Amino acid sequence: MLNDTPGQSIPEETRRRVLEAVRQLDYRPRGSARSLAAGRSDVILLSIPHLSIGPSIGRFVEQFAASLADAGLTLVTHLAGAPGQALPDVCAAVDASVVASLEPIDDDTARTLRRAGATIVFTTEVEAHPTMRQMGHLQAEHLIGLGHRRIGYAMPEHKLLRKIADDRFLGVADACAQAGIDPPVALDTKFDTAVMARAARRWRRESVTAVCAYNDEVAISLLAGMRRAKLTAPEDLAIVGADDIPLAQVADPPLSTIAFDLEKMGRSLAEAVVASLSGGRPRVSPPAFQPHVIHRAST
CATH class of the missing domain: 3.40.50.2300 (Response regulator)
Structure with a gap:
């Protein structure tokens, strides 16, 4: 009932009482329970290079996160090469279904990520x-x-x-x-x-x-x-x-x-993730978007 599953035959009065109890208790569905029912989590893990995050990468991450949220998915980011847990360890800790990276992932790491729980691994070389x-x-x-x-x-x-x-x-x-x-x-x-x-x-x-x-x-x-x-x-x-x-x-x-349209790339990658989770054919990366000159007064 809490998931608004179609075809339920729950009396309206019962529904109302349950929802009121949920509101009073400030109940939140457990991600682990949803993962068990769905056979996967709703967490998408994005690995980004350990560098100064400028406006361009920021726009990409924001658009990727927003597009995933529209599909009911949650984005977690990881700084590759920074002190702390390695990418496969983070993948296991957050129970990520999908791992996307802005840098190439070698075959050994990809296999380790899948053993850690990821069903799909994308390499999206924004900084290619x-x-x-x-x-x-x-x-x-x-x-x-x-x-x-x-x-x-x-x-x-x-x-x-x-x-x-x-x-x-x-x-x-x-x-x-x-x-x-x-x-x-x-x-x-x-x-x-x-x-x-x-x-x-x-x-x-x-x-x-x-x-x-x-x-x-x-x-x-x-x-x-x-x-x-x-x-x-x-x-x-x-x-x-x-x-x-x-x-x-x-x-x-x-x-x-x-x-360079990184916002469009963020939307495209999110679409690829959603399609793959829905049983579509996984794409290694979204289509490339060609950079172009904007001529202003400084030249």
Whole structure:
């Protein structure tokens, strides 16, 4: 009765009394009891890389969680590589039916996860190497198309971001090589206007006219450093970011960037999970969503 199962023949008065007792006792159905009846739990475990969680990954996780909630499923997240329990241990502890990961899962780990209770294991490489490289390639391609022939690259300070940053940098380097221009001038940066001002002046001394930033946060910090150095965008340095965070369009000047529909990917992954739990054919990953340039005043 509490589950509103169709076809029940319970008298209305009995139903009313039971529901009133449930309300007074503040009763909540036990997940373990539901799992026993259904043969699986309603918990979905998402493993995300142990790195600084920016707005893009945040939007993906929020959309994934909301779409799962619409289907009566609950999302639990796990930081891969962080101190604490390993992914299979967490899977067993929360009794997850499905494990999804933003990084590749090797065959041995997948088998261990299934022994821990997961019936389905997805690898959803949101930070996949080809996509990250493509984003960097698009950044440089955009600047080269505007006539720039000497390009810089703003590396992030956070060490946990360097793998992704290196992939994006390789995309920038690929585009420069294809255009027959010098390799990009990469500099380490941090969220400090004085540091960013020095980086901007150095790029100018090395005849750099445009910079690809690791992401929008680095790009917006660079714009602040440029103002401190009495430089303007795009006249002194054209700047392009990546990820299209909400602040990008209200930066000074509004920031050109690379957009990537992670919210759509979150919905797609949730649909794949629901379909698989309903007996459909599991998909290894949702379809890829191509990044694209958003041209604003910074370039």
